[in-house]
Amino acid sequence: MNPTAATVPTIDNQLVNGWISKSNLALIAQRTGTPVFVYSEAQLVKNVQRIKDAVQAAGLENRVEFYVPFFPNSNPHILKPLEQFGIGLLLQLPSEYELLRRHGFSKFIVSTGHLSDDDISFWAETGYPMFLSSLDEIEYLLRNHSQASINVRFDSLSSGKPGIKYNELKMLSDLLKKYDRELDCFELYCGSGNTVDNMISIIEQVFMIFRTYFPNAKAINFAGGFGFDYQEKNEYKKHFEWSKYLAKLCENAERYNIPPHVKFLFEPARDLLGDIGALLLSIERSMIKHPGANRVLTNGSRVLIPSAQYKERRHNVIFLDSTMTEIKAQNVPAALRGRGILRHDYVLPGDYMVPECIGAGDYMLILDVGAYCATQHMEFLNIPPAAEVLIDREGSVYLITEHGGKFDKWRHLLPNRKELSNLVEEESAVQEVSK
Numbered sequence: 001m002n003p004t005a006a007t008v009p010t011i012d013n014q015l016v017n018g019w020i021s022k023s024n025l026a027l028i029a030q031r032t033g034t035p036v037f038v039y040s041e042a043q044l045v046k047n048v049q050r051i052k053d054a055v056q057a058a059g060l061e062n063r064v065e066f067y068v069p070f071f072p073n074s075n076p077h078i079l080k081p082l083e084q085f086g087i088g089l090l091l092q093l094p095s096e097y098e099l100l101r102r103h104g105f106s107k108f109i110v111s112t113g114h115l116s117d118d119d120i121s122f123w124a125e126t127g128y129p130m131f132l133s134s135l136d137e138i139e140y141l142l143r144n145h146s147q148a149s150i151n152v153r154f155d156s157l158s159s160g161k162p163g164i165k166y167n168e169l170k171m172l173s174d175l176l177k178k179y180d181r182e183l184d185c186f187e188l189y190c191g192s193g194n195t196v197d198n199m200i201s202i203i204e205q206v207f208m209i210f211r212t213y214f215p216n217a218k219a220i221n222f223a224g225g226f227g228f229d230y231q232e233k234n235e236y237k238k239h240f241e242w243s244k245y246l247a248k249l250c251e252n253a254e255r256y257n258i259p260p261h262v263k264f265l266f267e268p269a270r271d272l273l274g275d276i277g278a279l280l281l282s283i284e285r286s287m288i289k290h291p292g293a294n295r296v297l298t299n300g301s302r303v304l305i306p307s308a309q310y311k312e313r314r315h316n317v318i319f320l321d322s323t324m325t326e327i328k329a330q331n332v333p334a335a336l337r338g339r340g341i342l343r344h345d346y347v348l349p350g351d352y353m354v355p356e357c358i359g360a361g362d363y364m365l366i367l368d369v370g371a372y373c374a375t376q377h378m379e380f381l382n383i384p385p386a387a388e389v390l391i392d393r394e395g396s397v398y399l400i401t402e403h404g405g406k407f408d409k410w411r412h413l414l415p416n417r418k419e420l421s422n423l424v425e426e427e428s429a430v431q432e433v434s435k
């Protein structure tokens with residue numbers, strides 16, 4: 001635990017200058033209650049615009065495509081504005097596809113883990129580009145879906161994700177020759193949270209693969225991994241330096257003679273979504289003080305944002321009184337307890353500097369929870385998921401996900417157990433009747 005690492009942003013840069021406002025929070029707490037994830041459409045648009053400006057400055061408008069992964073923030077209401085900017089979504093499950101079609105989305109790529117034959121056939125039927133991760137999967141596609149585009153994910157930089165390994169590239173190019181096909185696009189994901197210099201050094205490796213093995217590919221997918229600094233308080237320093245990165249990309253594309261018709265794809269998540277969300281929790285009682293170990297009881301839980309724990313991620317937090325005004329008082333280090341009994345049920349890892357006078361009726365706001373947070377809710381402590389609220393560009397506040405119900409964990413529990421052999425007979429009887 002590192003009490004000194006805890007950071008409290010000032011009222012100036014978050015509650016006044018940022019998108020989070022005191023009045024919105026008061027309305028949300030009154031109408032929705034807590035715990036609640038709050039998202040800002042204006043911040044999403046600002047983050048998109050920052051990248052678009054960098055694309056324009058690099059002269060790459062007609063050469064780049066962006067696909068935001070759906071799994072880090074799986075709420076279609078939040079991602080809706082991406083459509084108007086021509087930004088697509090990256091999918092991994094057929095259920096995501098069905099849901100998003102119902103919400104009117106139509107621009108997708110598919111980048112999953114390893115896929116079964118049935119899944120490959122499902123995605124091939126949709127016609128959307130699907131990035132495959134093993135030679136076996138690619139051979140199945142070539143044999144069974146001769147019209148499908150061929151897109152492959154590499155793991156030559158050891159991100160630990162599914163993907164074709166560096167020593168398989170020659171076999172892949174031979175396999176494609178056997179079927180007289182060319183690779184349409186290859187993707188290379190190099191792990192999350194990379195600095196701009198790391199990402200720049202990866203560009204050269206990617207272009208080397210293009211030149212050596214797949215010089216006729218139509219596109220290169222640089223995937224995600226664009227760093228976002230959770231602890232930085234300054235908005236501009238928090239984000240990835242797209243202008244520096246894209247300028248280098250252009251420079252290297254020229255140096256490696258990448259033909260101008262080759263498109264560049266990107267799949268950023270954290271950098272676009274991280275600071276569009278905040279989690280509002282209630283404080284349930286005065287600080288619990290034991291020698292050397294202070295604890296603050298919140299109505300949150302580690303299951304609301306599990307990724308913070310397993311990534312050991314520090315977030316900026318703000319403590320607010322019942323009028324949603326930031327509490328400025330003597331701070332002491334304290335751990336932030338969740339509602340569950342588990343020894344490890346803390347909403348964030350480590351100690352944070354907490355106003356000593358904190359008590360029931362106060363609030364805590366966790367910043368930068370727009371990616372890999374609400375979507376990762378787990379159920380093992382039986383704690384229902386938090387509600388989600390969206391503030392649109394005009395400042396109107398919408399409920400977009402209801403609070404989970406107290407019996408959510410048991411929503412599939414049968415009132416009475418059913419013997420399986422009878423179940424099969426019952427089902428065939430139902431089918432007979434419906435014929």
Ligand SMILES: Cc1ncc(COP(=O)(O)O)c(C=O)c1O
Binds near residue numbers: 072189191223224225
């Ligand atoms: C294939 C792929 N693309 C994009 C991303 C998004 O990465 P980031 O959040 O680092 O931008 C991920 C994250 O896991 C990924 O697996």
